[in-house]
Amino acid sequence: MLPLHTRAVISGALSRQLLKVLDLAEALRGDVPHEQVAVHLDDGIDVDTGVLRDLRFAAVMRPGATDRRPDDVLPVICGLSNTDVVNPGDVIRVRQDSGQLSVLYRRGANANSLFLTVQCNSRCLMCSQPPRDEDDLWRVRELLDLIPLIDRDLPQLGFTGGEPTLLGPLLPELIRSCKAALPWTGLHILTNGRNFADPAVADSVHDAAGFATWAIPLYADVPSRHDHVVQAAGAFDATVNGIYNLAERGHAIEIRFVVHAQTLPRMQHFAEFIWRNMPFVSHVAFMGLEPMGFAKVNRDLLWVDPVDYGPALAEAAWHLQDRGITTSIYNVPLCVLPKAAWPLARQSISDWKNVYDPACEGCSMRPRCCGFFASHGPAWRSRGIRAFRFDEAAE
Amino acid sequence: MKKNWTDYLKQVLGWTAPTAATLSSIWSPVQAGPLPVLLPEAHPSNTRLQPLTFVMPNRMEGPEIYIGHRSHSSHRSHSSHRSHYSSAGGYTSPSYSAPVYSPPPPPPPAPVYNAPSMVTTPSWSSPSKTTTAPYQPPAPASGSASSGTTAAPRASQQDAIAMTMRVQVELMRLGYYKGKIDGKMGPGTKEALRAFQRAEGLVVTGMMDNATLARLGFVGK
Incomplete structure (x- = not known):
């Protein structure tokens, strides 16, 4: 698990908060405007920072050093509490006053996402990112600065929140910005889809067709169950209409289903519902519960030991996969999932929150297993967790 | 009149055995001659020992803008030593104007994807480690005069410093510097360049000529 934040010592006045960290060779290539670059220098290298200043670089980063060198004429970012957090290629936000350093884009991470807003029009019982009603449009402004600094060879970029459609016209603007700066990067946008029930809203995101996948949660095949899980009346109808509006405009759609006590009763029906009514979806993702945010508060409503729902999950997932809809299982470790479902299991947990249980020590399936969320504590620990011996795994 | 039955039979057989009758009109692999295959231009002595490989992105287009004082014309005397690889590279028709550096434009606002510059030709041959003269592009065609005077095009001071730094970093990485x-062409840098050029079989100039830059991996923008 590699955190996204750390503290740093900043010596000198930074001209901007958002910086692309590059080693000297890559910085000098000129692919990124020098004013936006912090040059990452290893301890051993001896560079004339006066020349770097003349070349208009914004800052120099010496992660291991405790202070600037006497002849440093550029602002220096040093003394990182955790030097592993920042590496060349990353885009960071540095707060001059607090010294807080956040990684907004991490080169080489297994997933990179843009956080669009904390606002949401749903209140899902298991929400791992509880929404707040605050004006955070500053995030969008920051993202518009961030997008051009992201590596062009990034295969996929996520949009998360909160609910992106609450940004109105700013959502299509963000999509267009990505399309222009990152033409080879596929977008993966999480949304509850409710606002797409309005055809005008569905029209507004036309730039995303062929370029983005909309990942939309649906928790049942009937309104009563779905609306209860998302704690919003009318949500099911709106989401289904939104899905159809997007689909008929040529957008790619992924359906997400989170597995817990409230959704299990209708999981098989849900699978059949998708197959019969939404065969156009490009992907269905069954997701194990992330014990964060509201899920922690609602544990008693939600918790089912994955070992107990494993067989039903395998059946629902294969029901779809066998009928030609690509299906995946996320966030369920292999030891608690029936072996028949292993081909559908993906390694999905983001690097920065991915941990393993002490029982995983020596497990031969570890390279293929998603592991656990960092928030996984004893109340969320399946009784089925165990390590596999090599011969068991080889079957 | 008696029918010519033999001819008639041949005709009839022709109807019923179309393949036989039209054999000559069907192309078959047997009839194919050796196809004109475009083979990579291989240097015999090298390929016996190693397969064809690309050493590095290998062209720095345009005039020698990182070399100090000499005017462009004095390089023409080397043109007779141009390696045969570069001729396969097809230097350019006048429609391609070599990118010439005039005083620097502001840094590009959007990140530019720098594909290895194989812009002009998909040449199969790579200038491998031969001891030929640094390759010289022909004088850029009409449209490319930078300052409009007879002075040879040169990189701006900023660009030259940046390129020198890049060269220093790479030579340090390779162990020469x-x-x-x-970003200054001091004696240490020059000596490191000479050592690199010697080791790579390039003309030992101690300067950042295009061939040396290309060998270091800096292809022309």
Whole structure:
């Protein structure tokens, strides 16, 4: 698990908060405007920072050093509490006053996402990112600065929140910005889809067709169950209409289903519902519960030991996969999932929150297993967790 | 009149055995001659020992803008030594104007994807480690005069310093340079360049000529 934040010592006045960290060779290539670059220098290298200043670089980063060198004429970012957090290629936000350093884009991470807003029009019982009603449009402004600094060879970029459609016209603007700066990067946008029930809203995101996948949660095949899980009346109808509006405009759609006590009763029906009514979806993702945010508060409503729902999950997932809809299982470790479902299991947990249980020590399936969320504590620990011996795994 | 039955039979057989009758009109692999296959231009002595490989992105287009004083014309005397690889590279028709550096434009606002510059030709041959003269592009065609005067095009001071730094970093990475990265062509840098050129079989100039830059991996923008 590699955190996204750390503290740093900043010596000198930074001209901007958002910086692309590059080693000297890559910085000098000129692919990124020098004013936006912090040059990452290893301890051993001896560079004339006066020349770097003349070349208009914004800052120099010496992660291991405790202070600037006497002849440093550029602002220096040093003394990182955790030097592993920042590496060349990353885009960071540095707060001059607090010294807080956040990684907004991490080169080489297994997933990179843009956080669009904390606002949401749903209140899902298991929400791992509880929404707040605050004006955070500053995030969008920051993202518009961030997008051009992201590596062009990034295969996929996520949009998360909160609910992106609450940004109105700013959502299509963000999509267009990505399309222009990152033409080879596929977008993966999480949304509850409710606002797409309005055809005008569905029209507004036309730039995303062929370029983005909309990942939309649906928790049942009937309104009563779905609306209860998302704690919003009318949500099911709106989401289904939104899905159809997007689909008929040529957008790619992924359906997400989170597995817990409230959704299990209708999981098989849900699978059949998708197959019969939404065969156009490009992907269905069954997701194990992330014990964060509201899920922690609602544990008693939600918790089912994955070992107990494993067989039903395998059946629902294969029901779809066998009928030609690509299906995946996320966030369920292999030891608690029936072996028949292993081909559908993906390694999905983001690097920065991915941990393993002490029982995983020596497990031969570890390279293929998603592991656990960092928030996984004893109340969320399946009784089925165990390590596999090599011969068991080889079957 | 008696029918010519033999001819008639041949005709009839022709109807019923179309393949036989039309054999000559069907192309079959048997009839194919050796196809004109475009083979990579291989240097015999090298390929016996190693397969064809690309050493590095290998062209620095345009005039020698990182070399100090000499005017462009004095390089023409080397043109007779141009390696045969570069001729396969097809130098350009006048419609391609070599990118010439005039005083620097502001840094590009959007990140530019720098594909290895194989812009002009998909040449199969790579200038491998031969001891030929640094390759010289022909004088850029009409449209490319930078300052409009007869002076040879040169990189701006900023660009030259940046390129020198890049060269210093790369030479340090390769182990030839151990001094300060300062963007200046001091004696240490020059000596490191000479050592690199010697080791790579390039003309030992101690300067950042295009062939040396290309060998270091800096292809022309």
